[in-house]
Amino acid sequence: MRVAVVWNHDHTGVINRFGQPGPEDEDREMVESLVAALQEGGHETLLCEGDKGLLGTLEQFMPPDPQARPSGIVFNWAGGIQGECRYTHVPAMLEMAGVPYTGSGPLGLGVAPDKVVTKMLIRDRGVPTPNFRVMRRGTESAGDLRFPVVVKPRFGSTSFGLQLVHEPAHLRQAVEVIVTQYAQDALVEEYIEGREITVALLGNGELEVLPLVEQDFGDRETRLMACEDKMHMAVAAPQKICPAQTGGKLATMLRDISVATFRACQCRDYARVDLRIDGSGQPFVLEINTMPSLGMRDSYVLAAMTAGHSFPSLVNRILNVAHTRYFGIGIP
Numbered sequence: 001m002r003v004a005v006v007w008n009h010d011h012t013g014v015i016n017r018f019g020q021p022g023p024e025d026e027d028r029e030m031v032e033s034l035v036a037a038l039q040e041g042g043h044e045t046l047l048c049e050g051d052k053g054l055l056g057t058l059e060q061f062m063p064p065d066p067q068a069r070p071s072g073i074v075f076n077w078a079g080g081i082q083g084e085c086r087y088t089h090v091p092a093m094l095e096m097a098g099v100p101y102t103g104s105g106p107l108g109l110g111v112a113p114d115k116v117v118t119k120m121l122i123r124d125r126g127v128p129t130p131n132f133r134v135m136r137r138g139t140e141s142a143g144d145l146r147f148p149v150v151v152k153p154r155f156g157s158t159s160f161g162l163q164l165v166h167e168p169a170h171l172r173q174a175v176e177v178i179v180t181q182y183a184q185d186a187l188v189e190e191y192i193e194g195r196e197i198t199v200a201l202l203g204n205g206e207l208e209v210l211p212l213v214e215q216d217f218g219d220r221e222t223r224l225m226a227c228e229d230k231m232h233m234a235v236a237a238p239q240k241i242c243p244a245q246t247g248g249k250l251a252t253m254l255r256d257i258s259v260a261t262f263r264a265c266q267c268r269d270y271a272r273v274d275l276r277i278d279g280s281g282q283p284f285v286l287e288i289n290t291m292p293s294l295g296m297r298d299s300y301v302l303a304a305m306t307a308g309h310s311f312p313s314l315v316n317r318i319l320n321v322a323h324t325r326y327f328g329i330g331i332p
Contacts, residue, residue, distance in 0.1 A: 001043050001044070001072060001073065001331055002043070002044045002045075002046070002061060002062040002071060002072030002073075003038050003043040003044070003045050003046075003072060003073055003074070003075055003319065004045070004046045004047075004048055004057075004058055004061055004062065004072060004073075004074045004075070005031065005034060005035050005038070005045060005046070005047045005048070005074075005075045005077060006048055006049070006050045006054065006074050006075070006076055006077060006078045006090055006101075007026050007031050007047070007049070007050060007077045007078055007079075008022065008026060008049065008050050008051070008078050008079050008080060008081050008090075009026045009028065009031075009049065010049055010051070011051075011081050011082070012051075013049050013051025013052050013053055013081075014051060014052060014081055014082065015052060017082070018082065018083070019082045019083035019084065020082060020083065020084070020182075020183055020184075021081070021082045022079055022080050022081055022082060022086050026077075026079070027293070027295060029295075030293070030294060030295045030296075031047065031077060033294075033296070033311065034075065034077065034294060034315055035047055036312075037311055037312035037314075037315035037316065038075065038315060038316065038319065040312040040316075041312060041315070041316035041319070043319075046061045048061075050076075050078030050080070050081075050089070050090040050093075051081060054090065054093060055093060055097050058072075058074070058097070058099055059097075062099075064098075070098065070099060070100050072099075073099075073100045073101060073102070073319065073322065073323060073326075074094055074099055074100070074101035074102065075101070075102050075315075075318075075319060076090060076091060076094070076101045076102050076103050076291075077291070078090035079291070085109070085110045085113070087109040087110075087113055087290070087291065088106040088109045088110045091103075091104075091105055091106050091109060092106045100322065100323070100326045100327075101322065102269055102318055102319060102321075102322040103268060103269050103270065103290065103291060103318075103322070104266065104267050104268045104269070104271070104290040104291075105266070105268060107266045108265055108266040108267045108268060108290055109290055109291075111265050111266055112265040112266075112267065112271075112287075112288050112289070112290045113155050113156070113290070114154065114155055115152070115154055115155070115187050115287055116132070116134055116154055116185075116187055118261075118264075118265055118287060118288060119132060119189075121264040121265060122257075122260065122261050122264050122265070122285055124264070125260050125261075125263075125264045126260075127257045127260050127261055127264070127285055128257070128282065128283065128284050128285065129189075129284055129285045129286070130150075130189040130190045130191075130192055130276075130284050130286070131144075131145055131146075131189065131190045132145075132187060132188060132189035132190070133145060133188050133189075134154065134185050134186070134187060134188070135171075135175045135185065135186045135188050136175075136179060136185050136186070137175070137176075137179070138171065138172035138173070138174075138175035138176045138179070138186075139172060142168060142171060142188065145188065145189075145190055146190050147165070147166060147167060147168060147191075148164055148165060148166045148191040149164075149165050149171070149188050149189060149190055149191055150162065150163070150164055150165075150188070150189050150190075150191050150224070151163045151164075151165055151171070151174040151175060151177075151178060151186050151187070151188050152178065152186070152187055153178050153182040153184050153185075153186065153187070154184050154185040154186065154187045155184055156182065156184075160182070161177070161178055161181065161182055162224065163177070164191060164224060165188075171188070174186070175188065192276035192277075192278050192284050193278065193279065194276050194277045194278045194279055195214060195244075195276065195277040196214065196215040196217075196238075196274070196275070196276055196277075197212055197213065197214050197215075197244055197246075197254060197274075197275045197276075197277060197283070198212070198213045198215070198272055198273065198274050198275070198299040198300075198303075199212055199213075199254055199255065199258035199272065199273045199275065200213070200270075200271075200272050200292070200299065200300045200303040200304065201258060201259065201262050201267075201270060201271050201272070201273065202269075202270050202304075202317065202318070202321065203269070203270075203321055204268060204269065204321065204324075204325050207259050207262065209255045209258065209259065210300075210303035210304055210306070210307045211242050211243040211244075211303050211306040211307055212242070212243055212244040212246060212251065212254060212303070213240050213241065213242045213243075213244060213299040213302055213303050214240070214241040214242070214244035214245070215238040215239075215240060215299075216238055216239040216240070216241050217238045218238070218239065240299060240302055242299075242302050242303055242306045243306060250277070250281060250283070253283060254275060254283055257273075257275075257283060257285060258273040258275070258285075261273050261285050261288050262288065265288055265290070267288065267290050268322075268325065269318060269321050269322050269325065270292070270300075270318055270321070271288055271289060271290050271292065272288070272289045272292035272299065272300050273285060273287075273288045273289075274286045274287055274288070274289070294311075294314075294315070296311065301314065319331065
C-alpha cells in the first residue's frame with residue numbers, strides 16, 4: 001500500500017506568517033524510523049510536508065482509482081505550523097480531500113489538546129482530575145485551590161511552560177509568564193504528590209490497554225515531567241518502569257478511567273493518558289495525548305515492546321487499526 005507520512009518540519013510552506021507559531025521541533029530521527037518501519041511492512045512510502053502544497057503532493061503519490069476509492073493512506077505526524085488548533089489542520093485537509101489517515105480526527109485533535117475542555121469532559125464522565133482554575137491576568141483569586149499548584153499553558157504539549165508554584169504570592173508571576181510567552185490562558189491545577197503512571201491505548205472498538213509505565217523520579221526534588229525530560233535533555237531524567245508495579249484493583253481502575261478518557265475526548269486509533277496517584281491510592285487524570293511520541297525511549301513504545309511488539313510491528317499495527325476503522329478490514 002502507498003503510505004504518505006505527513007509531518008511539519010519545514011515551516012515555510014504557508015501564504016503568510018501569521019498567528020501563534022508551533023513551538024515543537026519535529027524529531028527527524030523518529031520520523032525516519034517510522035518511515036523505515038512502514039517500508040519493512042512492505043509499503044511504498046513518501047515523506048511530505050503538511051503545508052499548503054500537501055493535497056497536490058498526495059494526489060500525485062496516490063491518485064484515486066476509477067471508482068474514486070483511496071489508493072493509499074496517510075500516517076499523520078503533523079503538529080501544524082501556526083495558528084489555533086494546529087493539530088487539526090492537516091486532518092481537516094485530508095477529510096475535505098477524502099484521504100484516509102491514522103489517528104484522531106479534527107474533533108479529537110481539537111478537544112484533547114485543550115486541557116481545560118478535556119478536564120470538563122472527563123469530569124462529566126466521572127473521571128477524577130485535579131481541581132483547577134483558568135487564569136488570564138494572574139490577579140484572579142486562586143479560590144479554594146490547595147498549594148502547591150502546577151501552572152501551564154491551556155494548550156500545548158511536551159510540558160512547555162510548566163511551573164510548580166508553592167506559595168500564593170508567586171502565582172501571579174507564573175500566570176503572567178504563560179500569558180506573555182505563550183499568548184494564551186494559564187491552567188492552574190492542584191499538584192498531586194505521588195506516583196506518575198502513563199497508560200498507552202491502541203485500537204477503537206475494543207481498546208487494547210498496553211502494560212502500564214511508571215515514571216520513577218528517584219531522589220529528584222521536583223517530581224514532575226519537565227520539558228527537558230520529555231525531550232531527553234535532562235541530566236537526571238526519570239527512569240521508566242514497565243510494567244508498573246500496581247495491584248490488580250488499582251491497575252483495573254487505571255485502565256478503566258484511561259479508556260473513559262479516550263472515549264470522552266473522541267480519540268481514535270491510539271493515545272496515551274498521563275495520571276497521578278496520590279498517597280491514598282486515588283488516581284487523577286492529568287491529560288491525554290492524542291499523538292504520543294513514538295521515540296524509542298518514550299513511554300508508548302516501551303509499553304508496546306513490553307507487550308511483545310517490535311517497533312516496526314507497532315507502527316504497522318497503528319496503520320492497520322486505522323485501515324480497519326475506515327474499511328472494516330485490515331490491510332491485505
